[in-house]
Amino acid sequence: MVLNDDKRKNKAHLKRHGAGRRQNPGEDAANLPEKPGLRARQAAAKILAAVVDRKTPLDGMLDLENGNPAYRQLNDADRALVRAILNTSLRHLPRIEAILDTLVGTPLPEGARALHHVLTVAAAQILYLDVPDHSAVDLAVEQAQLDPRNRRFASLANAVLRRLSREKASHLTATRTVSVIPAWFLERLVTIYGREHAARIGESLLEPSAIDLTVKSDPEGWAARLGGSVLPTGSVRLPAASGAIPALDGFEAGEWWVxxxxxxxxxxxxxxxxxxxxxxxxxxxxxxxxxxxxxxxxxxxxxxxxxxxxxxxxxxxxxxxxxxxxxxxxxxxxxxxxxxxxxxxxxxxxxxxxxxxxxxxxxxxxxxxxxxxxxxxxxxxxxxxxxxxxxxxxxxxxxxxxxxxxxxxxxxxxxxxxxxxxxxxxxxxxxxxxxxxxxxxxxxxxxxxxxxxxxxxxxxxxxxxxxxxxx
CATH class of the missing domain: 3.40.50.150 (Vaccinia Virus protein VP39)
Structure with missing residues (x-):
């Protein structure tokens, strides 16, 4: 697999410092302290694989009673991070994959599908989330080293993600015209709504969804109380930073519902x-x-x-x-x-x-x-x-x-x-x-x-x- 000079330099660097492989990974994993945030990234990569490769709905895997075990074992902050990573990865997936294809240069070999999801999770953090780049890179390399399927690709992961960190602005610009809608559905939307409307639907996916309320009465009054606005439907749309829904005025009294x-x-x-x-x-x-x-x-x-x-x-x-x-x-x-x-x-x-x-x-x-x-x-x-x-x-x-x-x-x-x-x-x-x-x-x-x-x-x-x- 050919990456570029960056890959060869990073691979040599990893080899000198022992980061490309471990003599006894199982023993190292048992003796070394776990890196903060590692389990959250591992859970995100596993769940992303289930969605993309096995067509498993996301809501079920994020259920706190019967969902993915790795997710349920996390604390509240890490679960929130996993949700942010997954939603961001899925919203931008075609663009992330286009960028990774450019950086890797040649398709990943058979058996490296798990690595693809590790790279996707890290790329989503580097490109779109407020996560330090070095943390996203370091934890992705750690994931690769701890997974027998991915261990041989740890140096590749390091090289690809470090280069992405340096070049992310240019890659974001280059993929701006890549539709975030998968090809099978984009074709249907273009046929139904026309290319311009289909493109607007695609761009709308990148915006945070609103929280709307149906109120029993007086939508203007409730919009004023909650800092919202009244929509043509009569619904009240809340501002982005509204806080927890049950804590809002009117919830306990049953004056509205989401x-x-x-x-x-x-x-x-x-x-x-x-x-x-x-x-x-x-x-x-x-x-x-x-x-x-x-x-x-x-x-x-x-x-x-x-x-x-x-x-x-x-x-x-x-x-x-x-x-x-x-x-x-x-x-x-x-x-x-x-x-x-x-x-x-x-x-x-x-x-x-x-x-x-x-x-x-x-x-x-x-x-x-x-x-x-x-x-x-x-x-x-x-x-x-x-x-x-x-x-x-x-x-x-x-x-x-x-x-x-x-x-x-x-x-x-x-x-x-x-x-x-x-x-x-x-x-x-x-x-x-x-x-x-x-x-x-x-x-x-x-x-x-x-x-x-x-x-x-x-x-x-x-x-x-x-x-x-x-x-």
């Missing part, structure tokens, strides 16, 4: 719900259920997970709201009396949430989107049977792909002539007119809602459509 502005739209598409029987078919964790209950509906909240329903009930109790919780598979659910209205926020690829869940683009693929679109179609067809004549149904999900939205809904409506789209009037949504499609559906993307001097921009990508059954 909910992305785009996720608040589907429940707002219904007409007057006072006294009406409404089903929320995939209800947990309960943000939309709370909206429906707040609007005066008699809500039946379904979810097939008992644990998720317990969380929903707990959230509603804090808010002083109520709903009838039913543990059931909605695809098999048949009520004795049909509902006045139904909300189906269906399971999907979650590609609209990539600002806050950057692992989605690395754990999902075209086959997943197609499979989930088929599931949504089956769920929607069943949901239609739960609504009485003259009633309404709102279908939504957090996917950016029309195959999970507009296209799928068109297929279902073609087979159900008693149902039609009840279009949204853009005039009724000032500030969100661009999110209303020609057919009167909602289609938001992470590139919408510009940032301000004090608040992050963007919203989750969401699709929502209001359907009405003939009376």
């Amino acid at each position: 909910q992305d502005a785009a996720a608040s739209l589907p429940a707002k598409l219904f007409g007057d719900l006072a006294g009406k029987r409404v089903a929320d078919l995939c209800a947990a964790p309960g943000g939309k259920t709370a909206q429906l209950a707040l609007a005066g509906a008699e809500v039946t909240a379904l979810d097939q997970s008992g644990n998720r329903l317990k969380r929903l009930v707990g959230n509603l109790q804090r808010l002083g709201l109520s709903a009838t919780a039913v543990e059931a598979n909605m695809a098999e659910y048949r009520p004795e009396i049909l509902f006045d209205a139904v909300l189906l926020d269906a399971p999907c690829s979650s590609t609209g949430t990539i600002r806050r869940h950057p692992d989605v683009l690395w754990t999902k693929g075209p086959d997943d989107i197609a499979k989930l679109a088929r599931l949504q179609e089956r769920l929607l067809r069943h949901a239609l049977t739960l609504v009485k004549p003259g009633g309404e149904l709102v279908f939504s999900n957090c996917s950016l792909d029309p195959s999970e939205g507009e296209d799928m809904v068109s297929q279902v409506l073609a087979d159900n002539p008693e149902w039609r789209i009840d279009p949204v009037d853009p005039a009724g949504w000032p500030g969100l007119e661009a999110a209303v499609t020609p057919r009167g559906e909602f289609r938001t993307t992470p590139a919408m809602l510009p940032a301000t001097a004090t608040h992050a921009g963007g919203v989750d990508g969401f699709y929502a459509v209001r359907l009405r059954r003939n009376g």
Whole structure:
């Protein structure tokens, strides 16, 4: 493998000082004190490998009860560092890999995949995080030396990362035009939204996602109290440095709940719900259920997970709201009396949430989107049977792909002539007119809602459509 003169010089230096290999690594590891921060970097590299190579969702691995053991064993500060490293690595992964390819010069050999993740974790710190470069380099070399798979590459890791530290400004400039969206998904976005909008979606991934609140009443008043701003959805967007959510004014009193502005739209598409029987078919964790209950509906909240329903009930109790919780598979659910209205926020690829869940683009693929679109179609067809004549149904999900939205809904409506789209009037949504499609559906993307001097921009990508059954 050819790197350059820097590699040869560093390799010679490492050999002279014994850093390229250890005579008895196991004995050294047992006798030498562990370097601070090493376990955090090891956990980050392991979890990154699970996301990228094994398509394992990140949230599950960061769960404090059942997540990755190496992560759970860390203290709070190190866990926060691991999360920062992983989110940064995944958000910038195409650019990091392009830089590493340039520095290494030739592809890493078979069996060096673990080293690739060590280098990625270190590069993310050097390029994008407030971590001393020498610490990122030193801990990456230590990781390589302690891993039998990577030990022979320790000198390479040292040379590559030291050069990156010296040249990072030029590499950041050179990769500025590299899309942070993986090629398979970028191609879909360009086809759907056009190259310019697709590029804006990609750039939005690099911005911190906002924290939005749905308030029971007086959004202007709560925005003033919390230092936030009111969005066109009526949500209150918090400033970046708001502190811990449970400590904020109004949390204990149940005056608001955290909910992305785009996720608040589907429940707002219904007409007057006072006294009406409404089903929320995939209800947990309960943000939309709370909206429906707040609007005066008699809500039946379904979810097939008992644990998720317990969380929903707990959230509603804090808010002083109520709903009838039913543990059931909605695809098999048949009520004795049909509902006045139904909300189906269906399971999907979650590609609209990539600002806050950057692992989605690395754990999902075209086959997943197609499979989930088929599931949504089956769920929607069943949901239609739960609504009485003259009633309404709102279908939504957090996917950016029309195959999970507009296209799928068109297929279902073609087979159900008693149902039609009840279009949204853009005039009724000032500030969100661009999110209303020609057919009167909602289609938001992470590139919408510009940032301000004090608040992050963007919203989750969401699709929502209001359907009405003939009376």
